[in-house]
Structure formats: structure tokens, C-alpha cells
Amino acid sequence: MDLDDTDRRILRVLQKQGRMSNADLSDQVHLSPSACHRRVQRLETEGFIRGYVALLDARKMNMPTTVFVEITLSAQADEVLEAFEKAVSRIPDVLECHLMAGTADYILKVVAEDTEDFARIHRQYLTRLPGVAQMQSSFALRTVFKTTALPV
Amino acid sequence: MDLDDTDRRILRVLQKQGRMSNADLSDQVHLSPSACHRRVQRLETEGFIRGYVALLDARKMNMPTTVFVEITLSAQADEVLEAFEKAVSRIPDVLECHLMAGTADYILKVVAEDTEDFARIHRQYLTRLPGVAQMQSSFALRTVFKTTALPV
DNA sequence: AGTGAAAAATTTCACTC
DNA sequence: GAGTGAAATTTTTCACT
Secondary structure (H helix, E strand, C coil), rough: CCHHHHHHHHHHHHHCCCCCCCCHHHHHCCCHHHHHHHHHHHHHHCCCCEEEEEECCCCCCCCCCEEEEEEECCCHHHHHHHHHHHHHCCCCCEEEEEECCCCCCCCEEEECHHHHHHHHHHHHHHHHHHCEEEEEEEEEEEEEECCCCCCC | CCCHHHHHHHHHHHCCCCCCCCHHHHHHCCCCCCHHHHHHHHHHCCCCCCEEEEECCCCCCCCCEEEEEEEEECCCCCCHHHHHHHCCCCCCCCEEEEECCCCEEEEEEECCCHHHHHHHHHHHHHHHHHCCEEEEEEEEEEEECCCCCCCC
């Protein structure tokens, strides 16, 4: 299915304010409430919209520390990758896990309360990951910005 | 303000389903609708909940490619950092920008349609960023998982 | 914090153009 | 596709326990 400009306007708005009422949304995109609602439903059922989430304030929640962890495995066989990924997915503080091209096999994005808390996560979880040959952690001093919104 | 277990349950649910109705939410967290609604309002006004957003399917939206770009600047004076950050914030395909400790000064998370599209973004935007000494791009072959939900 | 109820707003749907 | 209007549901408030 193709998206027209109106669909894209809807997605731009909902990526910023996912709980905006259909009445307000229809105003912003210059549609009647019913036409707008039909489009949103289609975008949902066709899978363009994966879902709606509340975003929490990491500082308020006492998780202001972000660490990127680059990991190289000792082997690249499918079973090794699978075992690694399965173990990673059980660590609550890991928000993202990407399989990379090039030298590092994986990049993890980890959040923690502070450096000490990251040390705990490292000790408790990261050192126990299977198949790891090398690991390098880089701390974010400050997150300049972070958005969940794809450019549409 | 401190959060109790009920607050944390509310946040866990809303981080997964941000548009759940207050009635359903109050069921899930074992509260009456009014008590639940009172708590959600407090979590919003106190700033624990920063907002609600729709999450789009990157594949459906034709932006399935994620690239991490590590950048070292030629100087670290405040004005250099500011100019760099200001320029970065104008690039639509950059979803995150983190100031890092250690060797690389910044890590950017960039999304693109494919490698060719990333080449365009690189040419059009990244090569024109001010104060850049070194830049290294790493492609994600596959995103194992990605979540916006903080552990609470 | 819970209950119950009323008021306001939103969502949903059948129908029409 | 889009618009209209009415019904169904949900949200929001409130007084009271």
C-alpha cells in the first residue's frame, strides 16, 4: 500500500503526540474526524503504526546513564550468535542490540543509574554472556538528542 | 516524589501500550479507575511520563537501515561542540546524538532506506558537519531488538 | 484509595455524496 | 475516498465513604 501526503501528515503528528484525540488530529491534517479515523485504522492494521508507547523521563526515573557496548564474539556460527542474542535479550537494562557489519559483531545500548550501576550490570550480566572475545564500553557524557520519530 | 509498586506497574504497562484505556489499565494494575487515573495524571504532571508517541515500522516505512556514526572533532571548545550539535540537529535522518567519553567525541544513530541512501545522507549532510576530524560509519546488518521501555 | 454517578468528549458505524 | 450525524464507549470530574 502506498502512503499519500495526508497519511504522512498523520504519521508525523502521531509520532510526536501518540495520544492526540482523533478530533484534534483530524483538525491538524485537514480531514473530517471519520475520514481521519479511517486512515489511522488502516495505518494500524497495515502495520505502518506498530503501536503506541509512553516515553519516560530517564533522569526522573534515575536511569540517566547511557553506555554503548561493542562486543566481538570468538566465533560467528549461527548457534553462537543465537545463544548470545538469547542471553542479551534477558538483560533488562539493554535497550537495543544490533548485529553489525565490520569489526565489532554487536553494539548494545545499555542504560544505568550511574557508572557504579553500570559496573553492576557489567559484572552481573555482560561478563557472563556466552562466546564473547572482546568487549568495549563507551559512556555517553550527555545525550544531545534522541527521538523515536522516523523521518516521513 | 517517590514511586511505589503500583506506579511502577502503571509505567510498565504504559511503556508497552501507551493508548490503553484507563479502564483496562486500572484492571491490569488492580486499582479502581479513578485511583488509577489520579496516578497517571500525577505521573504526567510530575514529568515521569514525558509523552506518548506512535512507533512506526521502519521496514514498512522503507527505512530499515541503521548506521552508527562515530565522529571525532578537531577541537573540543564549547563553541565547536555547539556548532556541531546545531548542525546535527537539522539532519532529519539522525535519530540520536550522544556526546561520548573517550576517543570518539560523538556517536550518531542514523536511519536510511539502504546503503545508497546512506551514501546520499553522508554526502549531503555528514561531510558538511563543522569541525569534524574523523568519521567512521558502522552498518547494522540486523537489529536484534530495540525498545523504548526503561526497566522500571 | 475506593465507589457511584453525571457530564463531557471521543470513537465507531451506517449512510450519503 | 470524504462528509454527516447518531449511537456506543471512554474519559473526566465530583461528592462521599
